Amino acid sequence: MDFVQSFRLTAPEVLFSLSGLVLLLAAAWSRSDTSARVITWLAVAVMAVGAALVAPTLLGGASGPQTLAFSGLFAATAFAAFAKLLIIAAAAGSLVVAPAFFQRVGAYRPEYPVLVLFAVLGMCLMVSSTNLLTLYIGLELNSLAAYVLAAFLRTDDRSAEAGLKYFVLGSLASGILLFGTSLTYGFAGTIDFAGIAAALNGKISTGAIFGLVFVFAGLAFKISAVPFHMWTPDVYEGAPTPVTAFFASAPKVAALALTVIVAMTAFGHQVAAWQPIVIFAALASIVVGALGAIGQTNLKRLLAYSSINNVGFLLIGLAVATPKGVAALLTYLAIYVAMTIGGFVALLMFKGADGEPVEDLRDIAGISRHRKVLAACFAMIMFSLAGIPPLFGFWGKFVVFQAAVDAGMVALAAVGIAASVIGAFYYLKVVKVMYFDEPAMKVTGKSDWMHQALLAICALAISPAGYLLTKCLDGLSTSAAASLITP
Amino acid sequence: MIQVLSFYLFASIMLAAGAFTILARNPVHSVLWLIVAFFNAAGLMVLAGAEFIAMLLVIVYVGAVAVLFLFVVMMLDIDFAELRAGFIKNFPLGLAVALVLLAEVVLGMGAYQAGSLKLGTPDGTAAAVVGASNIKSIGALLYGKYLFLFEASGIILLVAMVGAIVLTHRQRGGVRGQNIADQVARRPEEAVINMQPEVGQGVKL
Numbered sequence: 001m002d003f004v005q006s007f008r009l010t011a012p013e014v015l016f017s018l019s020g021l022v023l024l025l026a027a028a029w030s031r032s033d034t035s036a037r038v039i040t041w042l043a044v045a046v047m048a049v050g051a052a053l054v055a056p057t058l059l060g061g062a063s064g065p066q067t068l069a070f071s072g073l074f075a076a077t078a079f080a081a082f083a084k085l086l087i088i089a090a091a092a093g094s095l096v097v098a099p100a101f102f103q104r105v106g107a108y109r110p111e112y113p114v115l116v117l118f119a120v121l122g123m124c125l126m127v128s129s130t131n132l133l134t135l136y137i138g139l140e141l142n143s144l145a146a147y148v149l150a151a152f153l154r155t156d157d158r159s160a161e162a163g164l165k166y167f168v169l170g171s172l173a174s175g176i177l178l179f180g181t182s183l184t185y186g187f188a189g190t191i192d193f194a195g196i197a198a199a200l201n202g203k204i205s206t207g208a209i210f211g212l213v214f215v216f217a218g219l220a221f222k223i224s225a226v227p228f229h230m231w232t233p234d235v236y237e238g239a240p241t242p243v244t245a246f247f248a249s250a251p252k253v254a255a256l257a258l259t260v261i262v263a264m265t266a267f268g269h270q271v272a273a274w275q276p277i278v279i280f281a282a283l284a285s286i287v288v289g290a291l292g293a294i295g296q297t298n299l300k301r302l303l304a305y306s307s308i309n310n311v312g313f314l315l316i317g318l319a320v321a322t323p324k325g326v327a328a329l330l331t332y333l334a335i336y337v338a339m340t341i342g343g344f345v346a347l348l349m350f351k352g353a354d355g356e357p358v359e360d361l362r363d364i365a366g367i368s369r370h371r372k373v374l375a376a377c378f379a380m381i382m383f384s385l386a387g388i389p390p391l392f393g394f395w396g397k398f399v400v401f402q403a404a405v406d407a408g409m410v411a412l413a414a415v416g417i418a419a420s421v422i423g424a425f426y427y428l429k430v431v432k433v434m435y436f437d438e439p440a441m442k443v444t445g446k447s448d449w450m451h452q453a454l455l456a457i458c459a460l461a462i463s464p465a466g467y468l469l470t471k472c473l474d475g476l477s478t479s480a481a482a483s484l485i486t487p
Numbered sequence: 488m489i490q491v492l493s494f495y496l497f498a499s500i501m502l503a504a505g506a507f508t509i510l511a512r513n514p515v516h517s518v519l520w521l522i523v524a525f526f527n528a529a530g531l532m533v534l535a536g537a538e539f540i541a542m543l544l545v546i547v548y549v550g551a552v553a554v555l556f557l558f559v560v561m562m563l564d565i566d567f568a569e570l571r572a573g574f575i576k577n578f579p580l581g582l583a584v585a586l587v588l589l590a591e592v593v594l595g596m597g598a599y600q601a602g603s604l605k606l607g608t609p610d611g612t613a614a615a616v617v618g619a620s621n622i623k624s625i626g627a628l629l630y631g632k633y634l635f636l637f638e639a640s641g642i643i644l645l646v647a648m649v650g651a652i653v654l655t656h657r658q659r660g661g662v663r664g665q666n667i668a669d670q671v672a673r674r675p676e677e678a679v680i681n682m683q684p685e686v687g688q689g690v691k692l
Contacts, residue, residue, distance in 0.1 A: 010635075017642055024649065031658075070635035111653045118646045125639060137639045144643060148650035163654075 009069035009076040012050040012084065013128075016121040019046040020114055027110035036110040037099050043113035047092045047120065054088070057081035058476060063483030068130065072192065075130045078483035082330055082476060083127040083257035086337050090249035091120045093341040093458075096450055097348055098242035104355045107153050116246065119145035123254035127261070132181040132191040135258060139177070139222065142251055143170050149246065150239040162238025169221070169231045177218025183211030184266075193266040201269045212267055216277050219262065222255035225315060226284035229308045233292070236304035241357060244300055245344030248307045249337050256311070256333060260318055260326055264485050271321045278319040283415055285312030290423035297361045299347055302426065303340075306385055309423050310336055316416055317400045320407045323481045328403040330477035332396035335462065339384050339393055342458025346378040349455065351445035358442050361430065366439030374443075377459045379431045384462040386427035387420055392466035399474075493598040494534055497591065501527035514559045522552050526588060530595045538599070539621035 007014060023039050023046075030036070057067075058081035067076045095116050102108035122141030129135040147170060151163020185191055187208040188199035200208055221228040236244045267274055289309025296302040314336070317329030350358040350367075358364060368375040384393030397420065404413040460466075504524035511517045525548040532541035619627075629637055684690050 006635075017638075020642075021645075024645075071632050073633070073635050109653065111649060115646065115649065115653070118642060121642065133633070133636050134639075137636055137643065141639065141643045141646060144646045144650060148646075148653055151654055154654055 006069040006074075009067065010074060012053045013074075013121055013124050015046065015050050015053065016117055016124065019043075020117040020121065023117065024111075024114045027114055030110055033099075033103055033108060036108050036112070039110040040095060040099055040113045043117050044092050044095055046117065047088045047095075050120075051085055051088045054081045054084045058085060058480065061479035061483060067483075072130055073134050074125070074128050076128060077480075078476075079257070079261075079330075079480040080124075080128040082480040083253055083333075084124050086253045086334055087120060087123045087127070087250045090253060090337045090341060091116055091123075091246060093454060094242050094246035094249065094344070097245070097345055097454065098240075100448060100450070101240060101242050101348060101357075102153070105153070105156075107155070112149070112152060115145045115148055119149070119246075120250070123250060126254045127257040129258065129261065130193055130265075132185060132193075132196075132266075135262070136174075136178065136181060139255075139258070140174065142254060143174065143222075146170075146247065146251060149243045150235060152243060153240050156240075158238040159240055162235045165231055165238070166235045173218050173221035173228070176214050176221070180211050180214025180216075180218055183207060184215060185211075187211060193261070196266040197268050200267065204270050204273055209273060212270065212273055213277065215262060216259075216274060219255060219259045220281055223252060223259060223311050223315075224308055225281040225311050226288045226308065227281075229285065229288065232308055233296075233301045233304040236307075237298055237300045241300065241344060241348050241359075244303075245341060245348075248303065248344065249340045252307065252311065252340075253333055253337060256314055256318075256329070260329065261484065263318060264321070264326065268485070275319060275321060278315055279412060282312045282315035282319050283412070283419070285309065285315065286416060286419040286423070287312075290419055290426070293423070293426045294429075296426075299350075299359050299361055299364070299430075302361070302430070303343055303347070306343075306423075306427075307340065310385070313397055313400055313416065313420070316404055316412060319412065320403045320409060322403065322407050323478075323485045324406060325400075325403040326481035326484065327474070327477040328399040330480055331399050331473050334473060334477075335384075335392055335396040335466070338458050338461040338466075339381055342377070342455060342462065343381045343385070345451055345455045345458065346374060346381060349374055349447040349451050350443050351447070352442055353444045355445050361433055363440050363442040365433050365437035366435075366441075367443050368435045369439050370441070371443055374455075375434050377455050379434060380459055381462065382427040382430050386424040388424070390464040390467075392462040392464070395467065395470060489594070489601050490534055490598045493591075493594050494531065496594065497527045497530040497534065500587075500591070501531070514563055515556070518552060518556050518559060521555075522549060523584070523588070525549060525552070526591070530591055533595050533599050536599075537621060539625060 019042075023042060026035075026042075027039055030039070057076050058078050061078045062081070063077050068074070069076060095113055098112060099108050102112070119142050122138050122143075122145065125134055125138030126142060127138075129138055147163055147167040150166045151160050153159035181191075184196060187205055188196040190196060190199065204212075217228065221231075224232040236247065239247065263271075263274055263278070285308050289305050289307075289312055293302050293305035293309070296305060314329055314332055317325045317332060319325070320328075347359070348357070350364055352358055368379075380391060384391035387394045387397040401413040401417060404410075404416070461469075501524050504520045504527060507520040508517050508524060511520055525544055529541040529544040532538070532544060682690055
C-alpha cells in the first residue's frame with residue numbers, strides 16, 4: 001500500500017479530521033460568543049480549502065483504479081468529488097447562518113461547527129465508499145453528529161424531541177441496513193462492491209434478495225423516501241432551523257449518492273431486482289410529498305414534505321439505471337441544494353421584531369407589501385421547487401424526465417409529471433398567501449448581510465440566469481456519472 | 488459431524504434466547520437470556536475458528552451485561568425481596584440452565600478440537616495467515632489493510648463523546664471550586680493573628 005498516494009487521494013478527508021480535532025481543542029478552551037463565531041468561520045474556511053482540494057478530481061474526471069486509496073477502501077472518483085462539492089457547499093451555507101439563530105437564545109457553542117465538520121467528514125466517506133464497511137462507518141459518523149445537532153437547543157422541548165426521535169428511528173434504520181449488509185456479505189462472500197457485483201452476477205438467490213431489500217430500506221430511511229419518511233416532518237419541524245437546512249441538503253446529497261453507488265456498482269448486475277423498489281419509492285415519495293404538504297401550516301413541515309417530494313423526482317433518475325439517469329440525478333441534486341439552502345435562509349429571515357422566528361404560514365401573509373425583495377426571493381424559490389419555467393428548478397425535473405423517456409420509461413415519466421402538478425398546488429398556495437392575503441405584519445425583524453448575501457446567491461443560481469450553467473453542469477455530471485459506471 | 492451438530496445446537500439456542508430476551512416479562516430475566524445468547528454466539532465463533540472473538544464476546548459482553556444489569560435495577564422499580572423469595576423456587580431451573588451451558592462448553596471445545604467449520608466463500612483477501620494466531624491475524628488486518636477505517640471508527644467514538652458532553656454538560660453558578668494556587672500562595676501572617684486578651688474581655692476579630 002502506497003501511503004503517499006493514499007494520503008494525496010484522501011487529502012480533503014485528512015484535512016477535515018485534523019482541523020476538526022484542532023478546532024475541538026480550541027472549542028474546549030473558549031467559552032465566549034466571539035470565539036464561537038471565530039471557530040465557525042474557521043470551519044467554513046476549512047471547508048473552502050477542502051472544496052479546493054476536491055475540485056481538481058472532478059474537473060479531471062478521475063476514474064479507474066488510480067483513484068483507489070488505502071488498499072481499495074476509498075475511491076476519490078469524479079462522482080464522489082461532485083457529491084463532495086455539493087455537500088461542502090450545503091454544509092458551509094447552513095453553517096454561516098447558524099450563529100445568529102442560536103445566539104438570540106444564547107445557545108450557541110463552539111462545538112456546533114466542529115460537529116458539522118465531522119458530519120461532513122462522514123458524508124465524504126459515504127460518497128467515496130467502495131465497500132460495505134466504509135459505507136457503514138461514513139453513515140454512522142454522519143448520523144451520530146446529526147442526532148446531536150438535532151437536539152442542539154437542549155432547553156427547547158421540540159428540539160430535544162426531534163433529536164430523540166431521529167436517534168431512535170435512525171438507529172433502527174442503521175440496524176436494518178446492517179442486517180442487509182451482513183446478509184449481502186454472507187451471500188457474496190466479500191464486502192467489496194466490485195466483488196459483490198461479480199458474485200451476484202446472473203440469477204440471484206433469495207437470501208441475497210433479502211440483503212438487497214434490507215440495504216435499500218436502510219438507505220431509503222436516510223434519504224427519507226416513502227415508505228420510510230415518517231420521521232422527516234417531525235424532525236425537520238423540531239430541529240433548529242439552521243440544522244433543518246443542513247439536514248435537508250447535505251446528508252440528502254450524501255445518502256442519495258451512496259444509494260446510487262450501491263445500486264449501480266454493488267448491485268449493478270441486479271438492476272431488475274432493485275428497479276421496482278426504486279420506482280415504487282420514487283412515485284410514492286412524489287405523491288405522498290405532494291399530498292402531505294397540502295394541509296401543513298408550519299413552513300418547516302411544508303419544506304420537509306417538499307424535500308420528500310423532491311427525493312421522489314431524484315429517485316426517478318436512479319430508477320432509469322443508465323449513466324444518463326445518474327447524470328440527470330446529479331444535475332437535479334445541484335439545483336435542489338441551491339433551492340433548499342435558499343428556501344431555509346429565507347425562512348430564517350422571516351422573523352419578528354425581537355428576532356423570534358416566524359414559522360407559521362398565516363404569519364407571512366401579505367409580506368410582499370413591506371418586505372418586497374424577501375417575498376420575491378421566496379416566491380421564486382417556491383416556483384422553482386414547483387418546476388415552473390423559466391426558473392432553474394424546471395431544468396432539474398426536465399433532465400430527469402428526459403432520461404426516463406430516453407430509457408423507454410415513458411409511463412414513469414408521465415406519472416411523475418402528473419404528480420408534480422399536485423405538488424405545484426401548495427407551492428403556489430404559499431405564493432398566494434404572501435402576495436394576495438391581508439398583511440399579518442408579523443415579519444418585521446431585519447437580518448444581517450450574511451443572510452441577504454446567501455439568499456441572493458441562491459436566488460441568482462435558480463433564476464433564469466442559471467441556464468448559463470447548464471452546459472458546464474451537464475458536462476460535469478456526465479463525466480461524474482461515467483466515472484462511477486464503467487461500461 | 489460434531490461441528491455441524493454443535494453449530495445447530497448453538498444457533499438454535501441463541502435464537503431462542505434472543506426471542507426470550509424480548510419476550511420475558513421480568514427485565515432481570517431478559518438480561519439473563521441475553522447472557523445465554525452471548526454465550527452461544529461465542530460458541531459459534533469458536534466453531535468458526537475465531538477463538539479470540541469468542542473470548543472478546545464473553546469478556547466484553549458479559550462485563551457489559553453486568554453494567555446493563557445495574558442500569559435495569561437502578562431505573563426500574565424492582566422488588567428485590569420478592570426476587571430473593573423466588574430464588575429457592577427457581578433454583579432447579581437455574582441449575583438446569585447452568586448444566587446446559589456446561590454441556591455446551593464441553594461440546595464446543597470438542598468441536599473446536601475437531602477443526603473449525605468452513606463458512607461462506609472467502610475471497611482470499613481476508614484469509615488467515617497460516618500458523619499465525621487469531622490475535623496476530625486480526626492485528627495485521629486491523630492495523631494494516633483496514634487502518635483507514637480503524638481511524639475513522641476512532642472519530643465516530645470521539646463524535647459520540649463530544650455529543651454526549653454537548654447535550655448534558657452545564658455550567659452551574661454558585662459552585663465553590665478549589666483554587667490551589669490561592670491556597671499555596673497564602674502566607675501565615677494573613678491567616679493567623681496573635682492576641683493576648685485581658686481576663687474577662689472578649690476578642691474582637
